[in-house]
Amino acid sequence: MIVYTDALEGVQAEQLKGFFVGWPNPPSAETHLRILQGSAAVVLAKEADGQVIGFITAVSDGVLSAYIPLLEVLPAYQHQGVGGELVKRMLEKLRELYMVDLICDAEMEPFYARFGMRPYHAMFIRNYDRQSGAALKS
Numbered sequence: 184m185i186v187y188t189d190a191l192e193g194v195q196a197e198q199l200k201g202f203f204v205g206w207p208n209p210p211s212a213e214t215h216l217r218i219l220q221g222s223a224a225v226v227l228a229k230e231a232d233g234q235v236i237g238f239i240t241a242v243s244d245g246v247l248s249a250y251i252p253l254l255e256v257l258p259a260y261q262h263q264g265v266g267g268e269l270v271k272r273m274l275e276k277l278r279e280l281y282m283v284d285l286i287c288d289a290e291m292e293p294f295y296a297r298f299g300m301r302p303y304h305a306m307f308i309r310n311y312d313r314q315s316g317a318a319l320k321s
């Protein structure tokens with residue numbers, strides 16, 4: 184049975200295997216754990232054994248705005264409603280904020296529209312040499 188939680192207590196890097204599918208230079212499981220710990224809000228989908236099979240993160244100023252940078256469900260668990268449940272639970276956690284934004288491909292717009300989100304324009308920078316999130320050498 185899949186359980187959902189916003190608690191990171193007890194989550195280990197070993198329980199974060201298999202994410203960032205298709206990323207050329209993905210964060211390690213240890214870096215993934217740092218990402219979760221550094222986020223303003225997270226929701227995890229977990230198997231009974233504690234293995235994480237889906238996650239969503241938000242960063243926020245805690246006053247007006249939040250941004251949802253990452254949402255992923257492991258391929259073997261997709262198309263079963265897990266991703267939608269993660270979005271629903273995250274939007275509920277952020278409901279008292281004014282702005283909740285994310286960037287997605289146009290093909291994903293119907294998925295997010297299910298939760299009342301509306302399409303708009305976005306601008307972005309990607310420093311591809313920083314994709315893994317590895318510590319910078321001093």
Ligand SMILES: CC(C)(COP(=O)(O)OP(=O)(O)OC[C@H]1O[C@@H](n2cnc3c(N)ncnc32)[C@H](O)[C@@H]1OP(=O)(O)O)[C@@H](O)C(=O)NCCC(=O)NCCS
Pocket residue numbers: 254255256257260261262263264265266267268286287288290291294
């Ligand atoms: C997007 C993602 C989190 C959805 O997770 P999920 O558990 O399969 O989500 P749900 O089961 O709640 O919803 C699935 C629906 O999302 C939509 N969807 C998922 N991926 C899609 C894609 N690449 N293009 C268009 N629609 C997509 C479809 O409507 C799909 O319906 P279907 O199951 O009938 O095909 C998952 O596909 C994933 O991890 N993708 C890789 C990472 C990613 O793209 N993250 C989002 C960045 S904006």
